[in-house]
Every structure is written in structure tokens, then in C-alpha cells.
Amino acid sequence: xxxxxxxxxxxxxxxxxxxxxxxxxxxxxxxxxxxxxxxxxxxxxxxxxxxxxxxxxxxxxxxxxxxxxxxxxxxxxxxxxxxxxxxxxxxxxxxxxxxxxxxxxxxxxxxxxxxxxxxxxxxxxxxxxxxxxxxxxxxxxxxxxxxxxxxxxxxxxxxxxxxxxxxxxxxxxxxxxxxxxxxxxxxxxxxxxxxxxxxxxxxxxxxxxxxxxxxxxxxxxxxxxxxxxxxxxxxxxxxxxxxxxxxxxxxxxxxxxxxxxxxxxxxxxxxxxxxxxxxxxxxxxxxxxxxxxxxxxxxxxxxxxxxxx
Amino acid sequence: xxxxxxxxxxxxxxxxxxxxxxxxxxxxxxxxxxxxxxxxxxxxxxxxxxxxxxxxxxxxxxxxxxxxxxxxxxxxxxxxxxxxxxxxxxxxxxxxxxxxxxxxxxxxxxxxxxxxxxxxxxxxxxxxxxxxxxxxxxxxxxxxxxxxxxxxxxxxxxxxxxxxxxxxxxxxxxxxxxxxxxxxxxxxxxxxxxxxxxxxxxxxxxxxxxxxxxxxxxxxxxxxxxxxxx
Numbered sequence: 046x047x048x049x050x051x052x053x054x055x056x057x058x059x060x061x062x063x064x065x066x067x068x069x070x071x072x073x074x075x076x077x078x079x080x081x082x083x084x085x086x087x088x089x090x091x092x093x094x095x096x097x098x099x100x101x102x103x104x105x106x107x108x109x110x111x112x113x114x115x116x117x118x119x120x121x122x123x124x125x126x127x128x129x130x131x132x133x134x135x136x137x138x139x140x141x142x143x144x145x146x147x148x149x150x151x152x153x154x155x156x157x158x159x160x161x162x163x164x165x166x167x168x169x170x171x172x173x174x175x176x177x178x179x180x181x182x183x184x185x186x187x188x189x190x191x192x193x194x195x196x197x198x199x200x201x202x203x204x205x206x207x208x209x210x211x212x213x214x215x216x217x218x219x220x221x222x223x224x225x226x227x228x229x230x231x232x233x234x235x236x237x238x239x240x241x242x243x244x245x246x247x248x249x250x251x252x253x254x255x256x257x258x259x260x261x262x263x264x265x266x267x268x269x270x271x272x273x274x275x276x277x278x279x280x281x282x283x284x285x286x287x288x289x290x291x292x293x294x295x296x297x298x299x300x301x302x303x304x305x306x307x308x309x310x311x312x313x314x315x316x317x318x319x320x321x322x323x324x325x326x327x328x329x330x331x332x333x334x335x336x337x338x339x340x341x342x343x344x345x346x347x348x349x350x351x352x353x354x
Numbered sequence: 355x356x357x358x359x360x361x362x363x364x365x366x367x368x369x370x371x372x373x374x375x376x377x378x379x380x381x382x383x384x385x386x387x388x389x390x391x392x393x394x395x396x397x398x399x400x401x402x403x404x405x406x407x408x409x410x411x412x413x414x415x416x417x418x419x420x421x422x423x424x425x426x427x428x429x430x431x432x433x434x435x436x437x438x439x440x441x442x443x444x445x446x447x448x449x450x451x452x453x454x455x456x457x458x459x460x461x462x463x464x465x466x467x468x469x470x471x472x473x474x475x476x477x478x479x480x481x482x483x484x485x486x487x488x489x490x491x492x493x494x495x496x497x498x499x500x501x502x503x504x505x506x507x508x509x510x511x512x513x514x515x516x517x518x519x520x521x522x523x524x525x526x527x528x529x530x531x532x533x534x535x536x537x538x539x540x541x542x543x544x545x546x547x548x549x550x551x552x553x554x555x556x557x558x559x560x561x562x563x564x565x566x567x568x569x570x571x572x573x574x575x576x577x578x579x580x581x582x583x584x
Contacts (some may be wrong), residue, residue: 109447165481167481167484169499
């Protein structure tokens with residue numbers, strides 16, 4: 046009988062182990078990774094595209110996601126900034142659950158750059174406007190908000206006694222300065238990729254490689270904490286793949302955190318600090334590039350590598 | 355034949371009636387289309403945004419009912435219903451021209467909403483996604499990125515709608531609005547010499563439509579050029 050009780054106690058102890066969910070860790074004030082994905086599931090109708098994925102991306106990591114087409118890698122990436130609404134599960138970015146409808150998603154998306162396979166430059170704007178649109182709009186929006194708050198404060202201060210008056214929020218910028226700063230920043234970024242002379246042309250006159258590099262600096266103009274690349278070179282002519290990969294590699298060397306869905310195995314091996322192999326909506330295997338490409342364990346990964354290498 | 359027409363047109367001040375009719379026709383067609391574009395755009399945007407929330411879905415359903423009714427019944431019937439079933443019994447006393455403007459605006463809105471929906475959906479969804487990933491809201495991305503491109507795509511079709519509505523106004527006379535057709539008809543019915551008035555009526559419509567066609571073509575070319583500018 047005594048033995049029985051002891052066994053039960055031990056068992057319950059095992060169950061009482063610390064709750065490691067992100068919400069619980071946040072509540073305890075513990076550190077969480079830059080991006081943490083928890084039990085992420087995505088279904089399109091009956092089709093399960095992502096099957097209960099839990100994964101994290103630490104600051105400074107360069108994660109490459111490889112796998113056959115239809116394995117869910119693009120969907121996984123698009124769930125990271127909730128461009129695709131997950132069916133269930135949570136996506137934490139800097140400790141905020143992006144799936145939560147109460148979270149202002151636009152605020153967090155500013156800090157996550159995304160680059161698409163099809164570039165998606167705005168066709169109705171020239172290159173400079175493409176890059177400055179978001180910084181200028183958001184800058185002006187914030188400025189207006191601050192000013193509105195100050196106006197309200199000034200009004201309520203009328204009814205407060207001299208000692209209780211609240212101080213106004215600081216306004217250090219102006220609409221003109223926001224526009225000028227955004228423009229200078231855009232020109233600097235364009236100069237960096239050697240396309241300063243293209244500032245006033247429309248995207249339709251540019252080559253695929255040029256468009257994709259501009260799409261990358263457009264995302265960079267927001268000073269993101271992480272860059273998400275969705276097959277950035279898959280729609281490019283072969284001779285233009287190099288210039289785009291070169292730019293991404295530069296960013297990686299500068300320490301930018303990035304998640305890249307790619308079919309360029311050589312690039313993944315060279316740049317990634319960690320490679321995830323996805324198939325059937327699950328992460329089947331992950332490890333350093335040396336482990337994944339040099340010593341694959343999973344049968345499907347071996348099969349996949351034998352086809353693409 | 356000519357003498358009779360000349361007599362009706364000049365001596366008995368028929369031209370004044372015709373000019374009045376021309377003015378009314380243009381007012382009904384142009385204002386009707388403006389109302390139609392505003393209304394149709396709103397309905398189309400609500401429809402496109404319809405999957406985003408429950409409230410939007412309700413509005414989208416209302417928009418669907420609206421387009422179904424106004425596309426599903428002839429414009430003459432709509433004029434008659436508005437005139438005899440709504441305006442007269444409710445003792446709403448407005449000028450026949452404004453009455454026609456309202457009906458033609460509502461009618462055109464139903465068609466324009468479909469045109470606009472097509473235009474918005476013809477813009478690659480990647481454009482919207484790119485805006486959203488930069489942290490811009492749905493509304494801002496729609497206004498600054500998707501919409502300008504959609505408008506460019508629908509200009510030819512909107513031109514078509516302008517031509518169609520201009521010709522449709524010829525039935526405004528059913529509720530007593532003096533439009534171009536009614537003006538010429540009354541010239542013809544004054545002395546039953548009907549051939550010339552109706553031929554001239556047809557020619558006037560033709561000239562109006564040709565002028566519109568040229569204008570639309572110029573606008574189209576302008577819009578396309580702005581994209582190619584380097």
C-alpha cells in the first residue's frame with residue numbers, strides 16, 4: 046500500500062512540472078524568443094497544411110526552410126506575420142500573440158519585413174515612392190495621433206489645478222522632416238544596392254533582379270527586427286538569382302534575423318545557421334546545415350535531397 | 355418636309371425645347387453616372403471586404419440585394435415604380451429631372467459595383483499583401499495601392515457605362531421629364547411630320563456618343579502613359 050501511494054505521488058510530481066507555454070513564461074516574466082510558434086495548425090477546408098507546429102526563432106538566427114512543394118513551408122512563413130490566419134495555435138513575436146484579435150497587427154508587422162516570390166512592388170508608384178510610402182504614412186499617422194492627444198491634454202488641463210496639470214507629449218518631428226528623412230533613407234538604401242539612378246522610374250521598367258532587390262530595401266526601410274523571405278529567387282531568371290542572394294547574404298552578415306523559404310540548397314547551406322525540413326505540414330527534421338545536408342536522418346529528407354542536390 | 359421641320363424648329367421655338375432636352379439628358383446621364391460610381395464603389399468595396407467581419411458580411415448581403423434588384427428590372431419599370439409608387443403617394447414633390455437623376459444613379463450604381471468589383475479583383479492580391487506586411491492598414495492599402503490600379507483597369511468599362519446610361523436616358527420621358535427624346539417627339543407630334551425629327555434625334559445621340567468615345571480614349575491613353583514613364 047505504501048509503495049502504491051509513493052508511486053502515485055511520484056507520478057503526480059511528474060505532472061506538476063513547470064508550465065512551459067509561452068503565455069505562462071511571459072506571465073512569470075521569463076525571456077521568450079523573438080518569434081515563438083505554439084501548436085500552429087492551418088487548414089484549408091479539410092486539407093491540413095500545417096499540423097501542430099511548435100518552433101522558435103531566436104534573435105540573430107538565420108533559419109532556412111526547405112522541403113518539397115506543397116509541404117506547407119510558405120504557409121508557415123505567412124503565418125509568422127499572420128498574413129495567413131492560423132486555424133489554431135499562437136504566434137508570439139516579441140512576446141505579443143499576433144493571433145490575438147486584440148493585438149494591433151499593423152504595429153507588429155512594421156517590425157517584420159517580408160519579401161515575396163513575385164516581388165509585389167506597387168505598380169502605381171515609382172521606386173522612391175514604393176520605399177517611402179509606408180515610413181511616411183506611418184510617421185505622419187503617429188504624428189497626428191500625438192498631436193491629437195496633446196490637444197486633448199491641453200483641453201483637459203484647462204480644468205485641472207495648476208499643480209495637477211499634465212505635461213504634453215513631446216513632438217520632436219514635423220511632417221516635412223518625416224518626408225525628408227524617409228526620402229534620404231530610401232536614397233541611401235538605393236545607393237547601397239547600386240540603383241540610385243532608378244529612384245524615379247516605375248517598377249514595370251525594371252528587371253526581376255532589380256525589382257526584388259528594391260522589394261528587399263523597401264522592407265528594410267521600416268527597420269525590421271526580422272526579415273521573412275518567401276522563395277525570393279524562384280521567379281527570377283537564372284542570371285539574376287546571384288545579385289539577390291548576394292544582398293540577402295550581406296544582410297545576414299550584418300546580423301539581421303531572417304527566416305528564408307528557399308529552393309537554393311547551396312545558399313541555405315552557406316548562410317543558414319539552422320535548417321528546417323518540412324514535409325506534410327510538419328517539421329520532419331532540423332539541425333545545422335552540416336547535419337541536414339551532410340548527415341540526414343529522416344527518410345523523406347534523404348529522398349528529397351537526392352532529388353534536388 | 356424641310357419647311358415643316360424648319361417651321362417647328364425655328365418659328366415655333368422648337369429649338370428651345372430641344373436645347374432644354376439636351377441639357378436634361380446630359381444632367382441625368384452625367385450626374386447619374388457620378389452617383390452610380392460613388393454608390394457602386396462603396397458597394398464593391400464592402401463586397402470585397404465582406405469576408406473580414408460579421409458586420410461587413412451583413413452590409414455585403416444588403417449590397418447583393420441592391421444589385422440584384424436594380425440589375426434584374428428594366429430601367430423603365432424602375433422609373434415608373436419610383437414615380438408612381440414612391441414619389442407620388444409620399445407626396446415628395448421634386449423636379450422630374452432630379453427624380454430621373456436619382457433613379458438612373460441607383461440603376462447605374464448596381465452596374466458600376468460589378469465593374470468596380472471586377473476592377474479591384476483584377477489587381478494582384480500580392481499588392482494588398484505587400485502593403486499589409488509593411489504595417490499599413492487594410493483601408494490605407496486599398497486607398498493608396500489597390501484602388502488607383504483598379505480605377506485604371508476599369509476606365510474603358512466605365513466609359514461603356516457612360517455611353518449606355520446616356521442612351522438609357524431616352525426613357526426618362528415616361529415620367530414626364532423633358533429629355534432629348536421627348537423634346538423631339540413633341541416636335542414630331544405637333545404636325546405629324548415625323549421623319550426628320552426622329553432622324554435628327556438619332557443623329558444627336560450618335561454625335562454625343564462619338565464625343566464621349568473620343569474623350570474616353572484620350573483619358574485611357576493618358577492613364578496608360580503614366581505607368582510607362584521612365
